[in-house]
Amino acid sequence: MTKAKSAATQGKERTGNAIENLSKMIEDSAKTLDSNVGEKYGDYARSAADAVSSFAEKLNGKEIDDMVEDARGFVRKSPAVAIGAAAVVGFLVSRLIKSGMDDRDA
Incomplete structure (x- = not known):
């Protein structure tokens, strides 16, 4: 940890x-x-x-611990927004990884 x-x-x-x-x-x-x-x-x-x-x-x-607690509180208050944000972040990360792999292949 x-x-x-x-x-x-x-x-x-x-x-x-x-x-x-x-x-x-x-x-x-x-x-x-x-x-x-x-x-x-x-x-x-x-x-x-x-x-x-x-x-x-x-x-x-x-501090990191405070940020984690803030994120937990946000998810409890707005789970739909948190899920949407996670989906967007996941999409962006997948696009970054894909573009990195495309660059390696070139």
């Missing part, structure tokens, strides 16, 4: 870092939007960057 928890913690850290980098990319694109499209659209991008950054902070601030 400790190996799984360690792997989950590393995955959470990588995901948090990737999300934070995404926030920075969105923030950087806001300047381009200001000059090319208008400040209103740059403001939208800055708002999106703030929301993404806030999500990354929340993710980084949570």
Whole structure:
């Protein structure tokens, strides 16, 4: 169990870092939007960057055990949504695996 928890913690850290980098990319694109499209659209991008950054902070601030408990609570409250989300994730994972196998064959 400790190996799984360690792997989950590393995955959470990588995901948090990737999300934070995404926030920075969105923030950087806001300047381009200001000059090319208008400040209103740059403001939208800055708002999106703030929301993404806030999500990354929340993710980084949570422990794996807390995240598991949150997921359990969500499944109890909304089992249909959880099943739908699991189906979508399963589909996406299968597509990723299939595309990886196609790349290997080429």
